Amino acid sequence: MRGGAAGRGAALRAEEPGDEDSAAAGYYDDAPGGEDGVLGFSDSLNGEVKPRILLMGMRRSGKSSIQKVVFHKMSPNETLFLESTNKICREDVSSSSFVSFQIWDFPGQIDFFDPTFDYEMIFRGTGALIFVIDSQDDYVEALSRLHLTVTRAYKVNPEINFEVFIHKVDGLSDDNKIEKQRDIQKRASDDLADAALEHIHLSFYLTSIYDHSIFEAFSKVVQKLIPQLPTLENLLNIFISNSGIEKAFLFDVVSKINIATDSSPVDMQTYELCCDMIDVVIDISCIYGLTDSEAGLPYDEESMAIIHLNNTTVMYLKEVTKFLAIVCFVRKESFERKGFLTNRQSEAPPRLIDYNFHCFKKAIQEVFDVRVEVQQNRELLSQRRWSKLTVTNGGPSNPQ
Numbered sequence: 001m002r003g004g005a006a007g008r009g010a011a012l013r014a015e016e017p018g019d020e021d022s023a024a025a026g027y028y029d030d031a032p033g034g035e036d037g038v039l040g041f042s043d044s045l046n047g048e049v050k051p052r053i054l055l056m057g058m059r060r061s062g063k064s065s066i067q068k069v070v071f072h073k074m075s076p077n078e079t080l081f082l083e084s085t086n087k088i089c090r091e092d093v094s095s096s097s098f099v100s101f102q103i104w105d106f107p108g109q110i111d112f113f114d115p116t117f118d119y120e121m122i123f124r125g126t127g128a129l130i131f132v133i134d135s136q137d138d139y140v141e142a143l144s145r146l147h148l149t150v151t152r153a154y155k156v157n158p159e160i161n162f163e164v165f166i167h168k169v170d171g172l173s174d175d176n177k178i179e180k181q182r183d184i185q186k187r188a189s190d191d192l193a194d195a196a197l198e199h200i201h202l203s204f205y206l207t208s209i210y211d212h213s214i215f216e217a218f219s220k221v222v223q224k225l226i227p228q229l230p231t232l233e234n235l236l237n238i239f240i241s242n243s244g245i246e247k248a249f250l251f252d253v254v255s256k257i258n259i260a261t262d263s264s265p266v267d268m269q270t271y272e273l274c275c276d277m278i279d280v281v282i283d284i285s286c287i288y289g290l291t292d293s294e295a296g297l298p299y300d301e302e303s304m305a306i307i308h309l310n311n312t313t314v315m316y317l318k319e320v321t322k323f324l325a326i327v328c329f330v331r332k333e334s335f336e337r338k339g340f341l342t343n344r345q346s347e348a349p350p351r352l353i354d355y356n357f358h359c360f361k362k363a364i365q366e367v368f369d370v371r372v373e374v375q376q377n378r379e380l381l382s383q384r385r386w387s388k389l390t391v392t393n394g395g396p397s398n399p400q
């Protein structure tokens with residue numbers, strides 16, 4: 001590895017979920033503020049509205065494991081010791097400028113008829129519903145649960161993206177995986193067709209926490225919730241075509257969620273290499289980049305790494321924002337191409353890729369600034385509406 005992962009001390013973390021084990025009994029803790037990461041439903045619509053991703057499915061299907069592996073860097077083997085979830089656990093993920101959402105982990109077998117379970121309130125603010133099916137288990141009951149959940153949720157909020165994770169496929173042969181997916185997909189669509197709801201779209205993914213498939217699937221779920229996705233893709237396309245890059249990914253460094261990529265096809269191996277490179281950078285920086293007094297993950301504007309592979313391809317990682325990194329695959333000759341010459345003879349011209357990256361980073365910052373501005377305007381507007389409402393309802397300017 002050349003270059004270095006030299007970033008220091010930047011705060012980089014998904015918000016801690018709180019301790020689920022300490023949650024109160026019942027489906028949820030309805031104390032305002034939702035202590036311990038367990039939602040207080042009474043305050044669920046207050047504050048910043050973040051898209052909600054729900055993790056649902058049968059008991060022991062792997063919901064909590066998915067959350068722990070993707071967002072808490074838990075090693076897959078450790079999930080063997082996870083206790084069963086017995087109430088809804090909410091976690092805020094605000095790790096990047098573009099990725100900001102809440103994950104709600106549900107206990108298996110939620111009872112929709114339980115009066116304490118206000119499913120309308122939950123589904124109303126939901127962006128994506130991930131239904132996890134254990135592929136190593138009998139899935140007949142899971143499919144009827146999926147049908148019930150989807151139809152209920154759709155009635156309340158037809159905008160929800162329905163994502164089905166056919167999970168734990170690590171124990172299956174390739175043929176078996178395809179066969180299971182085909183069967184589950186067919187049965188789920190038939191159930192919807194029987195209820196005259198064939199227009200509800202379900203997306204299916206084969207996942208396992210023991211490889212990168214879970215990160216890839218989660219990335220696709222999250223990408224659908226990023227309104228700026230087409231802009232990001234466009235910027236990546238411009239960047240790669242002007243720099244001779246073959247493939248570029250924008251990653252959230254903490255979760256290794258791929259926020260966006262250029263429009264050329266993605267293959268699993270490339271994706272895995274990117275994840276490995278992020279791990280290398282963060283791990284090396286953690287060990288050698290921090291002094292004793294510093295805490296947290298060492299990642300900042302100086303973080304970068306260059307790895308020369310043995311097939312004349314170069315991997316190039318660079319910090320884009322506090323939480324995002326770009327990872328590119330570029331041929332050696334394109335990587336070494338120089339940009340324009342400066343007026344000063346003594347100065348070596350910069351690498352083209354570095355110069356173009358600089359422009360790309362600026363453009364991303366602008367997209368982010370617009371997002372912040374829109375959010376601020378929205379907040380201002382709702383504040384004005386709110387104050388108008390309170391004045392009209394009994395304030396001094398009430399004409400009656």
Ligand SMILES: Nc1nc2c(ncn2[C@@H]2O[C@H](COP(=O)(O)OP(=O)(O)OP(=O)(O)O)[C@@H](O)[C@H]2O)c(=O)[nH]1
Pocket residue numbers: 057058059060061062063064065066076078079080081082083084085086106107108167168169170171207208209210
């Ligand atoms: N082989 C395999 N096992 C998995 C995978 N994901 C989770 N598991 C195992 O499945 C078991 C149940 O996982 P949990 O995450 O506790 O399941 P859950 O859906 O949250 O369960 P409840 O909280 O009871 O609803 C654990 O022993 C995990 O190690 C996977 O991808 N492959």
